Amino acid sequence: MRSQLFVLAAGIASLTCSFIDAHSQASPTPAAPQETAAQGTPAAKVVLPAPSGPFGIGRMSYEWIDNARLDAYSNNPDPAAMHAPRDLMVYLWYPSPRKAAANNGVYLPGAKQMDADPIAQPLAKEEFGDVWPQVLSGELKPHTQENAPIAKSPKAFPVVIFSHGLGGSSFEYTALIEDLVSRGYVVASIEHTYTAMAVVFPDGRIVTHRRDPTPPGLTPAQRFQHMMDSSGIEINQGAGDVLFVLNKLETLNRNGEKSFPLGGRLDLTRIAAAGHSAGGGYASRACQLEARLRACISLDGELPPVSAFPEFPDKRKFQQPVLLLEVDHTGDRMPFSPEQYNDFLKIEDVELKLCPPGSYDVLLKAPGLFHGSFSDYGLIAANGRPLETEHALHNLSMIESFTRAFLNKSLNHAKEPLLDSPSQSAEAKVKEYGN
Numbered sequence: 001m002r003s004q005l006f007v008l009a010a011g012i013a014s015l016t017c018s019f020i021d022a023h024s025q026a027s028p029t030p031a032a033p034q035e036t037a038a039q040g041t042p043a044a045k046v047v048l049p050a051p052s053g054p055f056g057i058g059r060m061s062y063e064w065i066d067n068a069r070l071d072a073y074s075n076n077p078d079p080a081a082m083h084a085p086r087d088l089m090v091y092l093w094y095p096s097p098r099k100a101a102a103n104n105g106v107y108l109p110g111a112k113q114m115d116a117d118p119i120a121q122p123l124a125k126e127e128f129g130d131v132w133p134q135v136l137s138g139e140l141k142p143h144t145q146e147n148a149p150i151a152k153s154p155k156a157f158p159v160v161i162f163s164h165g166l167g168g169s170s171f172e173y174t175a176l177i178e179d180l181v182s183r184g185y186v187v188a189s190i191e192h193t194y195t196a197m198a199v200v201f202p203d204g205r206i207v208t209h210r211r212d213p214t215p216p217g218l219t220p221a222q223r224f225q226h227m228m229d230s231s232g233i234e235i236n237q238g239a240g241d242v243l244f245v246l247n248k249l250e251t252l253n254r255n256g257e258k259s260f261p262l263g264g265r266l267d268l269t270r271i272a273a274a275g276h277s278a279g280g281g282y283a284s285r286a287c288q289l290e291a292r293l294r295a296c297i298s299l300d301g302e303l304p305p306v307s308a309f310p311e312f313p314d315k316r317k318f319q320q321p322v323l324l325l326e327v328d329h330t331g332d333r334m335p336f337s338p339e340q341y342n343d344f345l346k347i348e349d350v351e352l353k354l355c356p357p358g359s360y361d362v363l364l365k366a367p368g369l370f371h372g373s374f375s376d377y378g379l380i381a382a383n384g385r386p387l388e389t390e391h392a393l394h395n396l397s398m399i400e401s402f403t404r405a406f407l408n409k410s411l412n413h414a415k416e417p418l419l420d421s422p423s424q425s426a427e428a429k430v431k432e433y434g435n
Contacts, residue, residue, distance in 0.1 A: 043130035044142050044384025048175050053182030055095035058148030062090050066244045073194045073210050089199050096148035105144030108135050108171045111198025115208050120198040125196050129325040131380050142174045158270035158411045161188045161242050165281030167209050169197050172375045179400045190241050238282030242273050270411040275373045284309045288316040295410035296322045299374045305340040308348040321358035323406040328365035357434035362402050365429040369395045372416045378404050
């Protein structure tokens with residue numbers, strides 16, 4: 001996989017206009033954890049960890065069109081369609097009775113269509129590497145049943161709107177999403193059109209990742225300004241997707257339409273936005289704009305060396321508790337100097353101090369942990385090597401534990417020793433903000 005780290009650069013030409021490859025943000029351990037099988041050698045079978053909660057996992061898919069927003073990136077050959085409405089695929093993962101779970105879901109819906117498409121296929125092969133045949137064949141399995149019956153209890157479920165990283169897909173976070181759903185959450189995962197690797201729509205259209213090139217001949221200052229402008233547009237579009245999905249869920253939940261089986265079953269007084277990498281920026285900006293979102297989670301979505309969270313001229317601040325769950329990159333290869341990183345940490349601390357009560361920064365540092373560890377990539381990259389697989393599973397479990405604890409505390413108002421009385425360790429340093 002090549003999920004990418006969303007990075008804004010300050011004053012360094014090599015960083016301008018860039019979302020840099022997550023795998024350049026290597027683990028402090030040697031490069032081996034990021035290697036896949038040798039050329040010509042089949043990758044080891046990937047087995048996702050079993051979800052930790054009592055529920056099974058169901059999934060439904062929807063195409064939702066936002067007629068209030070025009071999409072300038074439409075790849076329709078009709079020039080008039082350059083201003084078509086924003087079109088999204090949204091997948092709702094929800095609790096189902098565990099006994100009803102037949103696990104007939106596929107890891108990546110539309111994978112076969114992508115493989116037959118001359119533009120999408122190279123992107124998918126680059127993203128999944130030697131594991132792509134397992135995705136295509138169905139050998140890589142989720143713990144998911146398509147259109148499963150909905151759990152009868154509780155009456156209503158808290159909700160998480162989830163955003164993936166640039167050039168990736170929400171399905172690459174299957175382990176994290178399934179774990180949340182197994183604990184009683186509904187997760188609405190957005191395939192952000194043109195940001196995602198490839199999105200397959202019900203009518204057969206495949207829309208691939210689009211990235212605008214940097215205009216030639218710019219000075220470093222102009223390149224930086226172009227990068228800032230482009231990133232601002234990207235973040236606002238992603239945040240707009242999150243808010244559109246929030247509004248759509250409210251309407252469908254209230255109206256109880258027959259085409260929406262979860263109608264009346266969503267507790268939208270307990271809803272959070274979460275995202276990884278660039279998706280963390282989308283979630284953060286959406287939360288700055290909308291108080292109906294009651295909690296915000298940014299999974300390694302900070303923007304070093306500029307800021308921890310998106311900043312816009314409107315100076316909007318968070319209106320809900322925030323969890324910044326980040327990897328300690330000290331000692332890693334960074335595209336900026338240690339001095340810039342130290343300056344960034346000071347900026348980050350100032351920004352976190354402005355967050356509402358109940359906010360946390362959790363700094364993670366563990367063997368094999370890197371930017372891609374928040375997704376399924378760490379497990380896939382281990383390629384069956386026992387020690388690296390153990391590290392990947394441990395790191396996923398640690399990330400899931402802090403994510404669940406924050407949601408339970410923020411949305412369900414429960415006590416969570418992991419955050420309330422944290423035992424500071426070499427692997428996780430917890431700091432509370434807003435009090």
